[in-house]
Amino acid sequence: MLFTELLKMAGLSLVANKLRTLLTMLGIIIGVAAVIAMVSVGMGVKKNVVDSISRLGSNMLIIMPGSFSRGGPRGAAGSVTTLTYADAEVIKDKIKNIDYVSPTVQSSYQIVYGHENWNSSVIGVIPEYVAIQSLELSSGLFFSEHDVDVRNRVAVIGSTVATNLFASVNPVGKKIRIGNAPYTIIGVLASKGQSSGGQDQDDVVLIPLTTAQERLIGITYVRSINVQVSEADKMDEVQSNIEKLLRQRHRIRAGAEDDFNVRNLTSLMETMTSTTTMITLLLGSIAGISLIVGGIGIMNIMMVSVTERTREIGIRKAIGATYSSIMLQFLIESTMISIIGGLIGIIIGIGAAQAISKFGDFTTVISGLSIVASFGFSLFVGIFFGMLPARKAARLDPIDALRYE
Amino acid sequence: MSNVVTITGVKKLYKMGSEIVAALNGVDLKIDAGEFVALMGPSGSGKSTLMNILGCLDRPTVGSYKLLGQEVSGLSDDELARIRNKTIGFVFQNFNLLPKLTSLENVALPAVYAGLSNKERLSMAMDALKKVSLADRAEHLPSELSGGQRQRVAIARAIAMKPSIIMADEPTGNLDTKSTGEIMEIFRELHAAGSTIILVTHEPDIAQAADRQILVKDGQIVKDITKDSHEIIDIV
Numbered sequence: 001m002l003f004t005e006l007l008k009m010a011g012l013s014l015v016a017n018k019l020r021t022l023l024t025m026l027g028i029i030i031g032v033a034a035v036i037a038m039v040s041v042g043m044g045v046k047k048n049v050v051d052s053i054s055r056l057g058s059n060m061l062i063i064m065p066g067s068f069s070r071g072g073p074r075g076a077a078g079s080v081t082t083l084t085y086a087d088a089e090v091i092k093d094k095i096k097n098i099d100y101v102s103p104t105v106q107s108s109y110q111i112v113y114g115h116e117n118w119n120s121s122v123i124g125v126i127p128e129y130v131a132i133q134s135l136e137l138s139s140g141l142f143f144s145e146h147d148v149d150v151r152n153r154v155a156v157i158g159s160t161v162a163t164n165l166f167a168s169v170n171p172v173g174k175k176i177r178i179g180n181a182p183y184t185i186i187g188v189l190a191s192k193g194q195s196s197g198g199q200d201q202d203d204v205v206l207i208p209l210t211t212a213q214e215r216l217i218g219i220t221y222v223r224s225i226n227v228q229v230s231e232a233d234k235m236d237e238v239q240s241n242i243e244k245l246l247r248q249r250h251r252i253r254a255g256a257e258d259d260f261n262v263r264n265l266t267s268l269m270e271t272m273t274s275t276t277t278m279i280t281l282l283l284g285s286i287a288g289i290s291l292i293v294g295g296i297g298i299m300n301i302m303m304v305s306v307t308e309r310t311r312e313i314g315i316r317k318a319i320g321a322t323y324s325s326i327m328l329q330f331l332i333e334s335t336m337i338s339i340i341g342g343l344i345g346i347i348i349g350i351g352a353a354q355a356i357s358k359f360g361d362f363t364t365v366i367s368g369l370s371i372v373a374s375f376g377f378s379l380f381v382g383i384f385f386g387m388l389p390a391r392k393a394a395r396l397d398p399i400d401a402l403r404y405e
Numbered sequence: 406m407s408n409v410v411t412i413t414g415v416k417k418l419y420k421m422g423s424e425i426v427a428a429l430n431g432v433d434l435k436i437d438a439g440e441f442v443a444l445m446g447p448s449g450s451g452k453s454t455l456m457n458i459l460g461c462l463d464r465p466t467v468g469s470y471k472l473l474g475q476e477v478s479g480l481s482d483d484e485l486a487r488i489r490n491k492t493i494g495f496v497f498q499n500f501n502l503l504p505k506l507t508s509l510e511n512v513a514l515p516a517v518y519a520g521l522s523n524k525e526r527l528s529m530a531m532d533a534l535k536k537v538s539l540a541d542r543a544e545h546l547p548s549e550l551s552g553g554q555r556q557r558v559a560i561a562r563a564i565a566m567k568p569s570i571i572m573a574d575e576p577t578g579n580l581d582t583k584s585t586g587e588i589m590e591i592f593r594e595l596h597a598a599g600s601t602i603i604l605v606t607h608e609p610d611i612a613q614a615a616d617r618q619i620l621v622k623d624g625q626i627v628k629d630i631t632k633d634s635h636e637i638i639d640i641v
Binding site: 002005012013016311312314315316317318319320321322323324325398399402 | 457460462463482483486487489490491495497501502503505514515517518519520562
């Protein structure tokens with residue numbers, strides 16, 4: 001009963017001083033809006049990073065040859081030639097929770113078709129490469145297991161190679177020359193665009209792994225083996241199983257260094273995610289400071305208001321208002337300011353985030369948590385900074401307050 | 406008749422630097438139910454302090470104050486606030502109405518702090534306004550009323566909770582002669598209806614309306630006479 005009356009009184013006094021109420025609210029509005037907008041920018045950065053990493057392939061382990069280290073000087077990473085196609089096959093057979101295993105070799109060659117020529121990287125792969133890299137063909141087919149088994153001279157070319165060598169002609173069925181040997185084009189890849197590192201992912205020629213190793217480059221090892229793990233939480237288990245298996249196969253004695261590296265994109269992802277989370281927190285907390293400043297604004301105005309209304313407080317106390325009813329009346333006022341300010345701030349914050357993503361060409365992600373947290377914080381700020389003025393009002397001596405001019 | 410107010414040996418002491426000043430220095434006073442008392446005294450005499458203590462706005466430093474038989478000198482602020490709410494009605498020299506509330510809302514305010522329902526409050530407030538003949542000004546703001554009307558609203562507020570004592574502090578100090586007459590007429594009516602009224606004033610004319618006149622000087626009651634004695638108190 002008394003509480004609803006106090007609510008009404010607080011509301012009336014806020015309405016009576018509209019401009020002052022609005023200006024006081026502004027601090028909270030800006031604070032809440034800034035938190036929501038800033039966090040949405042931070043979350044946008046995070047989403048961008050996560051997306052571009054997962055475009056590299058999700059749940060991916062990359063096995064690279066280690067560095068050569070017999071005796072004094074150590075070689076570069078990949079200088080060891082012990083990683084083979086057979087390793088890849090054994091990994092696929094023996095280790096569980098693996099979807100695809102894709103060994104590759106790679107080298108640069110001059111590609112010739114008629115009078116045209118083009119320098120591109122030739123990658124020796126097996127058909128699972130298509131799945132692991134999420135490739136699509138714009139025309140023709142990808143080569144089969146059989147092509148790999150019999151070392152066929154067939155090729156699938158990227159769209160950059162296709163435009164440079166064939167212009168408008170359909171390349172499927174045409175013969176190109178790589179290292180002076182003829183290869184039949186059986187398919188053209190759909191364009192994938194640039195990688196996050198700025199490389200043209202369409203400037204490639206794919207040929208069967210065995211063909212590349214034995215008939216083109218003349219090597220027995222592979223440059224890398226990509227392994228796609230079926231579930232994200234099996235990554236560590238699969239990684240250690242691979243390491244165990246390879247040490248066994250490569251006959252590495254206990255205590256000796258591995259001659260290979262297993263890299264985990266998940267750990268890269270984790271690093272990037274934690275970095276962007278830090279950025280988000282930083283942006284959010286800077287914006288949060290403006291909320292505190294807004295709270296101090298509330299305190300300031302409420303202090304002035306209490307002084308101005310000393311006489312009113314005296315009258316109320318003389319006719320029977322208790323400490324807590326005066327306290328509550330002023331506390332409700334400051335809380336109302338922060339609640340209404342917070343709600344307006346949420347609307348403006350969401351609007352700002354959408355405006356940034358629309359006109360700034362920048363992904364923003366509005367997080368429900370940031371809305372709830374900033375609103376909760378503004379509520380806390382309203383109550384916390386309203387406490388001191390409310391106490392000041394409630395503690396006034398009625399005799400002094402009535403005498404106040 | 407039973408005692409409404411019983412004050413014995415009340416002192417109010419203030420510290421002024423290293424000196425202790427007694428605003429009230431040993432006051433004994435009894436007021437019966439239904440009495441109309443005028444409290445007089447020059448400024449600085451201690452009558453305001455006595456008024457504050459009687460009105461439960463302040464506590465005595467020493468002594469006992471029994472209001473309706475209840476000892477109130479040791480109560481907490483909130484307990485005193487509840488007594489002011491239910492037992493005492495205040496009328497001030499400068500009306501002390503809340504400027505943003507209508508007459509009716511002002512009169513209903515004590516009932517808000519008593520926790521009464523909206524319906525009860527408004528009917529009580531309307532009754533009180535009728536007693537001061539201002540029912541037709543119920544929806545007016547104080548700024549839309551004359552001084553006399555404002556004071557009548559303030560009286561309505563004081564009587565709305567049907568208190569045991571009405572305390573009026575110079576209620577006619579800011580009013581012209583005509584309004585003063587009206588206000589005093591209302592006090593006489595309230596008195597006739599059985600209310601206990603304590604009126605603080607320094608005007609002998611106004612004090613004449615009361616049955617009993619008490620003169621306070623230098624923190625003590627120096628004269629306490631009833632109307633029948635035909636004595637006239639000259640406060641100067």
